[in-house]
Amino acid sequence: MPLLDIQDLRIDFGTTRVVDGVSLAIDEGQTLGLVGESGCGKSVTALSIGRLLATPPARHAGGRILLGGQEVLTLSSDGLRSIRGRVVSYIFQEPGASLNPVRRIGAQVLESLRLHAPSRATEAEVVRRLAGVGIPAPDQRARDYPHQLSGGMQQRVMIALALASEPRLLVADEPTTALDATVQAQIMDLLLDVQRRTGMAILLITHNLGLVADVARRVAVMYAGQIVEEAPARHLLSQPVHPYTRALIRSVPEIGVDRERLPALPGQVPVPGRWPAGCRFAPRCPSALASCATSPPGLEPVAPGHRVRCPVRPPAIP
Numbered sequence: 059m060p061l062l063d064i065q066d067l068r069i070d071f072g073t074t075r076v077v078d079g080v081s082l083a084i085d086e087g088q089t090l091g092l093v094g095e096s097g098c099g100k101s102v103t104a105l106s107i108g109r110l111l112a113t114p115p116a117r118h119a120g121g122r123i124l125l126g127g128q129e130v131l132t133l134s135s136d137g138l139r140s141i142r143g144r145v146v147s148y149i150f151q152e153p154g155a156s157l158n159p160v161r162r163i164g165a166q167v168l169e170s171l172r173l174h175a176p177s178r179a180t181e182a183e184v185v186r187r188l189a190g191v192g193i194p195a196p197d198q199r200a201r202d203y204p205h206q207l208s209g210g211m212q213q214r215v216m217i218a219l220a221l222a223s224e225p226r227l228l229v230a231d232e233p234t235t236a237l238d239a240t241v242q243a244q245i246m247d248l249l250l251d252v253q254r255r256t257g258m259a260i261l262l263i264t265h266n267l268g269l270v271a272d273v274a275r276r277v278a279v280m281y282a283g284q285i286v287e288e289a290p291a292r293h294l295l296s297q298p299v300h301p302y303t304r305a306l307i308r309s310v311p312e313i314g315v316d317r318e319r320l321p322a323l324p325g326q327v328p329v330p331g332r333w334p335a336g337c338r339f340a341p342r343c344p345s346a347l348a349s350c351a352t353s354p355p356g357l358e359p360v361a362p363g364h365r366v367r368c369p370v371r372p373p374a375i376p
Contacts, residue, residue, distance in 0.1 A: 066122070086259055092104070094280035102116075154204060154212050175223065191215075284338065
């Protein structure tokens, strides 16, 4: 049984469908990369796992979320408290906005330990946790406020908070955004080291296909509230089928390849509630057929473990 099993999830904001029939599964110790442009529904899907969306305006319109064998969408308040942190934990976007600006770093980590591991809730353990995520002089940094730390150090504090409860699933939502390449590598090395030691699963939400290629076992590509392609990472990145996936891969810079300009995908992700009647990518798709404008495609298998929401089979990427 997968650790996380999302089945046909549908989320509405008011009368507007934002996530539409998403199905995903993650095994213990596995990393799944969820990629796509901003506005595709990745973060809404991720926040649904721990029921962190405000209701209203969000509303569960259908589907299931099984986490560690429990149906998340029917859990009571006490049941949710039992899985938040201990089973699923989050690294949110923009750590500077997620950390409490008026509380010292050490106090915030200590609060998490008191909630999830009270027997280890000591100042010495706080220092050990900060040192464990690579923060130099952790005893001094524990007395700092968030604004006194760099973006990379703030992200490391967020990781320390997320890992304080030793979760079985870590949801990392753009964990390396706005960080330089060296710090990005350090952050991901840290998460993968924890994964190797504990067997923790990771849901990695990112725009960075290069990062996905390095760390993910499987990749799911999301567009306009739907999964449009899912496959083992190496297979998908070397043999993409959906035109959207192919466009994303073409836009990644390559070392040693001299280009004046990277290929750009025209248009933008359609606004929820104004999705095209047929294939949602059809207005931007260079391979679209006349039928694509009226016939919504299903997510169909094209190879073992490889599903695609597109009837068109374009030629291989040159």
